[in-house]
Amino acid sequence: xxxLLEIQDLRIEGRAQDGWRExxxxxxxxxxxxxxxxxxxxxxxxxxxxxxxxxxxxKPGLRIAGGSIRFDGQELIGARESALRDLxxxxxxxxxxxxxxxxxxxxxxxxxxxxxxxxxxxMSRAQAGDEAVKLYREMRLPDPEQIGFRYPHQVSGGQLQRxxxxxxxxxxxxxxIFDEPTTALDxxxxxxxxxxxxxxxxxxxxxxxxxxxxxxxxxxxxxxxxVLLKGTEVEEAPTRxxxxxxxxxxxxxxxxxxxxxxxxxxxxxxxRPILRIENVSASYGALPVLQDxxxxxxxxxxxxxxxxxxxxxxxxARVIMGLLAPTQGxxxxxxxxxxxxxxxxxxxxxxxxxxxxxMADTALNPWHRVRDVIGRPLEFFLGxxxxxxxxxxxxxxxxxxLEPAQFxxxxxxxxxxxxxxxxxxxxxxxxxxxxxICDEVTSALDQIVAEGILRLLxxxxxxxxxxxxxxxxxxxxxxxxxxxxVVMQKGKVVEQGPKDRMFAPPHHPYTELLLSSVxxxxxxxxxxxxxxxxxxxxxxxxxxxxxGNAA
Amino acid sequence: MSPISKLILRRLxxxxxxxxxxxxxxxxxxxxxxxxxxxxxxxxSATPETLAAFRERFGLNDPALVRYINxxxxxxxxxxxxxxxxxxxxxxxxxxxxxNTFFLAGYAALIAIPLAVGLGIxxxxxxxxxxxxxxxxxTLAVISFPEYFVAYILILIFAVHLQxxxxxxxxxxxxxxxxxxxxxxxxxxxxxxxxxxxxxxMTRAAIVNLLALPYVEMAHLKGIRxxxxxxxxxxxxxxxxxxxxxxxxxxxxxVGVVLVEVVFVYPGLGQLLVDSVAKxxxxxxxxxxxxxxxTYILLNLAADIIGIVSNPRLLHPR
Numbered sequence: 001x002x003x004l005l006e007i008q009d010l011r012i013e014g015r016a017q018d019g020w021r022e023x024x025x026x027x028x029x030x031x032x033x034x035x036x037x038x039x040x041x042x043x044x045x046x047x048x049x050x051x052x053x054x055x056x057x058x059k060p061g062l063r064i065a066g067g068s069i070r071f072d073g074q075e076l077i078g079a080r081e082s083a084l085r086d087l088x089x090x091x092x093x094x095x096x097x098x099x100x101x102x103x104x105x106x107x108x109x110x111x112x113x114x115x116x117x118x119x120x121x122x123m124s125r126a127q128a129g130d131e132a133v134k135l136y137r138e139m140r141l142p143d144p145e146q147i148g149f150r151y152p153h154q155v156s157g158g159q160l161q162r163x164x165x166x167x168x169x170x171x172x173x174x175x176x177i178f179d180e181p182t183t184a185l186d187x188x189x190x191x192x193x194x195x196x197x198x199x200x201x202x203x204x205x206x207x208x209x210x211x212x213x214x215x216x217x218x219x220x221x222x223x224x225x226x227v228l229l230k231g232t233e234v235e236e237a238p239t240r241x242x243x244x245x246x247x248x249x250x251x252x253x254x255x256x257x258x259x260x261x262x263x264x265x266x267x268x269x270x271x272r273p274i275l276r277i278e279n280v281s282a283s284y285g286a287l288p289v290l291q292d293x294x295x296x297x298x299x300x301x302x303x304x305x306x307x308x309x310x311x312x313x314x315x316x317a318r319v320i321m322g323l324l325a326p327t328q329g330x331x332x333x334x335x336x337x338x339x340x341x342x343x344x345x346x347x348x349x350x351x352x353x354x355x356x357x358x359m360a361d362t363a364l365n366p367w368h369r370v371r372d373v374i375g376r377p378l379e380f381f382l383g384x385x386x387x388x389x390x391x392x393x394x395x396x397x398x399x400x401x402l403e404p405a406q407f408x409x410x411x412x413x414x415x416x417x418x419x420x421x422x423x424x425x426x427x428x429x430x431x432x433x434x435x436x437i438c439d440e441v442t443s444a445l446d447q448i449v450a451e452g453i454l455r456l457l458x459x460x461x462x463x464x465x466x467x468x469x470x471x472x473x474x475x476x477x478x479x480x481x482x483x484x485x486v487v488m489q490k491g492k493v494v495e496q497g498p499k500d501r502m503f504a505p506p507h508h509p510y511t512e513l514l515l516s517s518v519x520x521x522x523x524x525x526x527x528x529x530x531x532x533x534x535x536x537x538x539x540x541x542x543x544x545x546x547x548g549n550a551a
Numbered sequence: 552m553s554p555i556s557k558l559i560l561r562r563l564x565x566x567x568x569x570x571x572x573x574x575x576x577x578x579x580x581x582x583x584x585x586x587x588x589x590x591x592x593x594x595x596s597a598t599p600e601t602l603a604a605f606r607e608r609f610g611l612n613d614p615a616l617v618r619y620i621n622x623x624x625x626x627x628x629x630x631x632x633x634x635x636x637x638x639x640x641x642x643x644x645x646x647x648x649x650x651n652t653f654f655l656a657g658y659a660a661l662i663a664i665p666l667a668v669g670l671g672i673x674x675x676x677x678x679x680x681x682x683x684x685x686x687x688x689x690t691l692a693v694i695s696f697p698e699y700f701v702a703y704i705l706i707l708i709f710a711v712h713l714q715x716x717x718x719x720x721x722x723x724x725x726x727x728x729x730x731x732x733x734x735x736x737x738x739x740x741x742x743x744x745x746x747x748x749x750x751x752x753m754t755r756a757a758i759v760n761l762l763a764l765p766y767v768e769m770a771h772l773k774g775i776r777x778x779x780x781x782x783x784x785x786x787x788x789x790x791x792x793x794x795x796x797x798x799x800x801x802x803x804x805x806v807g808v809v810l811v812e813v814v815f816v817y818p819g820l821g822q823l824l825v826d827s828v829a830k831x832x833x834x835x836x837x838x839x840x841x842x843x844x845x846t847y848i849l850l851n852l853a854a855d856i857i858g859i860v861s862n863p864r865l866l867h868p869r
Contacts, residue, residue: 060763090774101766102766102768104766105863167773
């Protein structure tokens with residue numbers, strides 16, 4: 001095999017409290033010219049670190065402790081900064097996870113695009129500009145002639161990610177590192193980005209390392225897949241072979257969340273719904289975001305609200321919580337209409353409706369210890385003090401499966417992502433609520449960690465008869481946890497009903513689009529889907545219309 | 552109207568309102584001073600007739616509100632009234648002095664701002680190196696001394712020992728520019744040293760804050776030189792905080808350098824203010840305070856507007 005990149009026995013260490021700790025523990029990785037290798041694993045597996053190391057780069061606080069990284073015969077470990085700089089951007093390029101953060105906000109897209117080729121003296125500015133438009137067209141960006149003259153904040157997330165891929169290709173590199181390029185995108189947008197990336201990489205015969213935690217995504221993209229766990233290799237095999245016959249249990253567990261099903265429910269005793277949303281409209285300033293939204297949440301059940309970003313899911317949650325006053329309609333909780341502003345609601349009502357946020361990181365005060373985080377609602381809502389409060393904190397910690405003695409004095413910075421989300425759940429539980437809004441609570445987590453959180457929520461629902469409003473854009477999660485589904489698009493409810501009916505045809509065209517956009521484990525899924533949609537578009541135009549709406 | 556011009560207009564309106572409030576505060580604060588102004592200014596030898604004439608001349612018999620409105624109306628049309636001490640028009644008196652003060656401040660600013668921002672960039676570029684530590688600690692050392700002390704040290708070295716520059720900044724109207732720059736070099740240098748540390752440290756901090764951001768890492772991964780990453784990628788995004796601290800220091804160069812003016816016997820506004828307070832020349836004090844306040848407000852307004860304009864989200868709305 002014709003090795004473009006050869007990494008052997010690579011060891012990378014991270015600074016820890018007591019010296020250095022190994023986070024990549026002797027990994028080998030070979031990429032041949034024009035080959036796409038998928039790297040998959042949970043966070044902390046070292047896949048991003050390995051990807052960056054392929055460019056001779058490590059993040060601050062890390063160091064390369066041993067091994068060898070050879071790119072086209074040249075050793076990168078210990079290479080001069082100027083030699084590495086010459087390779088970076090020109091022969092090896094990088095596509096970051098969050099293109100919104102990785103584009104400089106002060107520059108137009110095309111200026112950032114052309115910077116590489118001009119600085120590397122590959123092309124003149126004018127030539128690079130022409131090439132940029134060509135690449136924008138290849139990446140199927142709308143209005144390729146003009147889009148480069150926009151600033152990053154003027155372009156949508158999916159377009160920005162494609163613009164970043166175009167930028168990575170600016171110098172016609174031999175190798176591109178894709179670091180979770182579609183993780184932050186909606187399923188419908190993800191498809192467009194995946195298709196554009198795959199075609200562009202194939203057309204230019206560029207080799208790529210594709211990093212992701214989603215096995216179904218990697219199945220569409222990679223020729224070969226390597227599974228990593230905690231800095232070591234679990235297994236490596238050609239994609240089809242791995243999907244058909246995974247050798248390791250760990251690899252099989254990577255699609256665990258897709259197989260999780262809720263425990264059987266007790267029949268509903270009280271047929272009155274716990275929460276009803278009646279004809280709610282809301283707006284941010286002059287911008288309408290919700291239009292005539294109505295649905296209800298049955299007692300002790302989970303209603304999932306799905307839709308792309310901008311569909312009004314989170315705004316609905318804000319209206320229920322009393323953070324945003326509706327311009328029309330009302331929210332009825334336990335038969336009583338809710339006051340629009342949370343501050344004017346009686347405290348007991350505030351207690352009964354709780355919310356868990358998407359980003360556990362930012363929803364926790366970094367200087368509050370676990371004890372304070374859980375203790376505060378216990379004092380505020382239930383008036384618990386002293387030993388009674390302490391005992392309850394420990395009870396709650398046990399309930400969320402964190403060992404009380406070990407965790408009670410920790411700061412959020414000393415918890416993992418999943419542990420932080422558990423802490424947020426405990427904070428919501430501390431108020432003894434009847435109804436909890438879960439806003440994308442698993443979106444920022446790995447599949448295995450997410451599955452743990454879903455199991456926990458399921459058990460709490462069974463034990464305490466809680467009702468959930470579960471906001472998510474991930475249909476696999478919906479399939480796992482929901483009893484009923486509400487599909488939203490552009491501030492309106494387009495379809496709602498029991499889960500089983502929603503997942504069986506016939507679907508509303510938008511629901512159909514969402515469902516068909518969820519990547520499947522089949523490596524031919526993307527090709528087939530694009531084929532189908534092309535036929536559908538020329539045949540009847542219905543699918544195309546729905547797609548146009550979604551973009 | 553575009554949101555950005557709306558924002559800027561609003562800032563301008565707020566600035567004007569602030570200035571109005573400040574003018575009222577200046578006027579009433581001086582009104583609250585104990586004692587009769589006429590007696591204070593004319594002294595023991597005053598007869599009841601001269602006192603009455605003085606009061607008549609300066610309108611001291613009118614109610615305070617009427618005098619405030621007259622004063623404000625005069626100030627808006629550029630007529631600040633007469634000096635109580637020597638009966639000369641204040642606009643004339645302030646004219647030369649303000650020119651001197653603004654000249655010196657501008658002189659110091661032209662050296663200090665590029666130097667401070669440049670050193671800040673260098674310190675950020677070589678963060679943690681001996682150069683960074685040297686720049687940070689030496690500028691810090693200078694501002695920890697009182698400014699008159701820095702001034703005397705400079706006089707001792709450059710005027711007394713080396714005899715390169717005069718110790719007195721004796722400027723006269725009609726002096727040519729090079730001569731003026733030469734005699735005011737030491738006070739300007741003193742002021743450069745005083746204001747530099749703030750600006751330099753803010754520039755460094757603002758840039759270092761940005762270095763951990765993904766787009767800066769991205770620029771590195773595109774193979775861009777470190778110097779270019781910092782000046783072209785980080786600096787434009789750090790403009791707002793740097794502009795704010797520069798505005799504060801520019802204002803300080805104008806309103807806060809009384810001591811430096813005194814040490815170098817430089818005929819600026821600060822000295823005039825001190826003299827006028829000693830002489831109870833109320834009208835001059837009011838006028839000087841108003842100029843200082845306007846300077847402060849205008850400079851901060853400018854920094855605000857630069858901050859708004861440097862934000863691409865506001866400059867180029869969706």
